[in-house]
Amino acid sequence: MPNERLRAVMVSGGWTHAALASAVDVDPKSVERWVNLGRTPRRPTALKAAETLGEDVHALWPQLRQAKAARAVSPELVVLYDQRADLPVSVFVDLLSQARQQIDVLVYAAVFLHEAYPRLNELLRGKAEAGCVVRIAVGDADSVNVQQRGREERFGHGIESRCRLALMHYGPLAGVPGIELRTHGTALYSSLYRADDQVLVNAHVWGVNAYRAPVWHLRRTGTGGMFDTYAESFDAVWETARPVEG
Known part of the structure; x- marks a missing residue:
C-alpha cells in the first residue's frame, strides 16, 4: 500500500x-x-x-x-547486506581509502576488487607511503583447504586459479615498504577487509560462492566486541601465513 x-x-x-x-x-x-x-x-x-x-x-x-x-544487540553493526553482490566496489574502496593507520585484507582470492578497481595497488601504495601498515593474506592455491572450498562451492579448479590470479594482482606490492603480502592455507570462514576501526566481513556459507553470502559492516565502539573478534582472527591466520618475497 x-x-x-x-x-x-x-x-x-x-x-x-x-x-x-x-x-x-x-x-x-x-x-x-x-x-x-x-x-x-x-x-x-x-x-x-x-x-x-x-x-x-x-x-x-x-x-x-x-x-x-x-x-541495539550489537552497537558495532553499521549495516548488514544480504549478499556481497549488493555492494558496489566503491564501498570497499571508500573504506580502504579512509584508513590512516592499518589495512588488513584476508581472502582466498577476491579478484573482483582488482577487476573492478584496477588502481587498487596504487591506493595501497599511497596508504603505505603515508604511514599506514598494510597486511594482505591471500589463499595458497596448493593448500588442501582451498581445494576443498572449490569442491564445496562446485567451483572445480576455479578457486585455485583465482587464488593464483589474486597473487599475481598483489604480487607487485611484495617488498614495498609498509606492505606485507602472505599466503595462507586456513579453512577460511570469513573474508575480512579492515581499515583502522572498521571492517567489512564477508561470511562464507557452505556450498555458496562468496558473492552470494552476507556482508556485515562493523565499527569498533570499545574493546571485546565483534570487531575485536574478527581482528584477533585475522592475527591468528596471519601468524600461520607464509610471506611472499618481493
Whole structure:
C-alpha cells in the first residue's frame, strides 16, 4: 500500500521523485516504490532521506523501529547486506581509502576488487607511503583447504586459479615498504577487509560462492566486541601465513 505520510511530506515540501532521488543518491524508481508501493529503503538510505526531508525516520518508515531494536544487540553493526553482490566496489574502496593507520585484507582470492578497481595497488601504495601498515593474506592455491572450498562451492579448479590470479594482482606490492603480502592455507570462514576501526566481513556459507553470502559492516565502539573478534582472527591466520618475497 502507498506510503501516504511520505507522499504528503514530499508534496508539502515541493519534492519530486527525481529531486529526492538525486539528494539521497538513488534511482528515481526507488523513490517511486517508496511512495506508491510502500517499500522501505535500507536503513542508511532511509536516514539520509528523512534528514533531507526534515522528518523523523520512524514517522516515515515505522518498520525501521524493529531494525533499530535489532541493531541495539550489537552497537558495532553499521549495516548488514544480504549478499556481497549488493555492494558496489566503491564501498570497499571508500573504506580502504579512509584508513590512516592499518589495512588488513584476508581472502582466498577476491579478484573482483582488482577487476573492478584496477588502481587498487596504487591506493595501497599511497596508504603505505603515508604511514599506514598494510597486511594482505591471500589463499595458497596448493593448500588442501582451498581445494576443498572449490569442491564445496562446485567451483572445480576455479578457486585455485583465482587464488593464483589474486597473487599475481598483489604480487607487485611484495617488498614495498609498509606492505606485507602472505599466503595462507586456513579453512577460511570469513573474508575480512579492515581499515583502522572498521571492517567489512564477508561470511562464507557452505556450498555458496562468496558473492552470494552476507556482508556485515562493523565499527569498533570499545574493546571485546565483534570487531575485536574478527581482528584477533585475522592475527591468528596471519601468524600461520607464509610471506611472499618481493
